[in-house]
Amino acid sequence: MVVRVGIVGASGYTGAELVRLxxxxxxxxxxxxxxRTHAGKSLPEVFPQFWGLEEQELVAAEPEELVREVDVIFTALPAGESIPYARAAWRAGxxxxxxxxxxRFREASVYERWYKLNHGAPELLTQAVYGLPELYRERIKGASLVANPGCYPTAAxxxxxxxxxxxxxxxEGIVVDAKSGVSGAGRQPRVDALYAEANENVQAYGVGCHRHAPEMEQVVQEQLGREVKLTFVPHLVPQTRGILATIYAPLASGVGTEKLLATYRDFYREHSLVKVLPAGVYPRTKSVWGSNLVHIGAVADERTGKAVLLAAIDNLVKGASGQAVQNFNLICGFPEILGLEEAGVYP
Known part of the structure; x- marks a missing residue:
């Protein structure tokens, strides 16, 4: 069964990754x-890696027009801009x-508080499924509207x-310390993503106010059944791709490194894209570059009574477009990892 697909926002980094996959x-x-900005150009004029491979022209398409042409839509757009497409898709089935x-949020008020936008379609929030397959695989299978998770929340x-x-x-007292390459900022020009600004520089940003913090808390609270607050500190590092999340949390009594790793192996035994590394081996962003894989490691620091939990992903693949394809496979009834089986590109 061939599925007709449309990508809205194909001239951004995540849009290009969707095309590649x-x-x-x-x-x-x-x-x-x-x-929008590149309508009328061919895809290779915007992304030269597609010369001779994918010559399709980029177009401007209204939501009602697009839903008549395709079966599944991917929207890779700034906050607030996907809503008209979601409305049109929902009406058209x-x-x-x-x-x-x-x-991504269950309540419009949370979205509006953190994104400073009126939601515009709060009735669709009850229909949306959070698209983290390792947690919500069965819900995703029956969904018509999937909210792909943020890149930092995926890793964390x-x-x-x-x-x-x-x-x-x-x-109590969980700290999420995460570092991302500059592609996470998108393709629109930003001063802090310029080469002269980002090269040879590591900086924190959005401390105490990053929009991914309430997204993480929502999922943790849903899973745990009670309110949880996380301290989240993101950093920009001088590389193109990759996220490394390091989490510090109080360790329960009697828990060692091997117990932590055994828990991961059991939890992800049916999720082949998550790789739990052996004791003493720690995730590296370079190892998952270009792949939809997740590398996980853990250490129980019994001296301090803290667990150190680590995850590495490619922010543009598992953190965005690859996970979206994973969700596409689930909602269409295909094998979950179809088209996503490749290892990372190394070195």
Whole structure:
């Protein structure tokens, strides 16, 4: 069964990754690639890696027009801009996977407080499924509207939840320290992402006010059944791709490194894209570059009574477009990892 796909926002980094992954997917026909600022250009004029491979023209397409042409829509747009496409898809009975933030929160008031925007379609929030397959695989299978998780929450939640749910770490005093390459800022020009600003520089940003903090807390609270507050500190590092999340949490009594790792192996035994590393081996962003894999490591620091939990992902793949394809496979009834089996590119 070939599925007709449209990508809205194909001229951004996550849009380009969607094209890269979906053009080799055996069950996909890329019907429409849309872009606002680059409409009328061919895809290779915007992303030269596609010369001779994918010559499709980027177009401007209204939501009602797009839903008539495709079966599934991917929206890779800034906050607030996916809502008209989601409305049109819902009315037409089509499926939509949103790589932005518009449908990640259960309550419109939370979204509006953190994103400083009126939501515009609060009735659709009850229909949206949070697209983290390692937690919500069965819900995603029956969904028509999937909210792809943020890149930082993907890494942090996959490292944090198994030992937290197993009672091996305590929920109070958890610190999520995460570092991301500059592609996480998107393709629009920003001063802090300029080469001269980012090169040879590591800096924290959004401390105490980053929009991914309430997203993480929402999932943790849903899983744990009670309110949890996290300290989240993101950093920008001088590399193109990758996220390394390091989580510090109070360790429960009698829990050692091997117990932590055994918990991860059991939790992810049916999720082949999550790789739990042996004791003494720690995740590296370079190892997952270009892949949809997650590398997880852990240490029980018994001297300080703290667990150190680590996860590495490619922010543009598992943190965005690759996970969106994973969700696409689930909602369409395909094998979950179809088109996503490749290892990372190294070195």
């Amino acid at each position: 979906l053009r080799r997917h055996p069950e996909v026909e890329l019907v429409r690639l849309t872009a 089509k499926k939509l996977i949103d790589l932005g933030a518009d449908f 939640l996959l490292a944090l939840l198994p030992p937290l749910l197993a009672g091996q770490i305590l929920a």
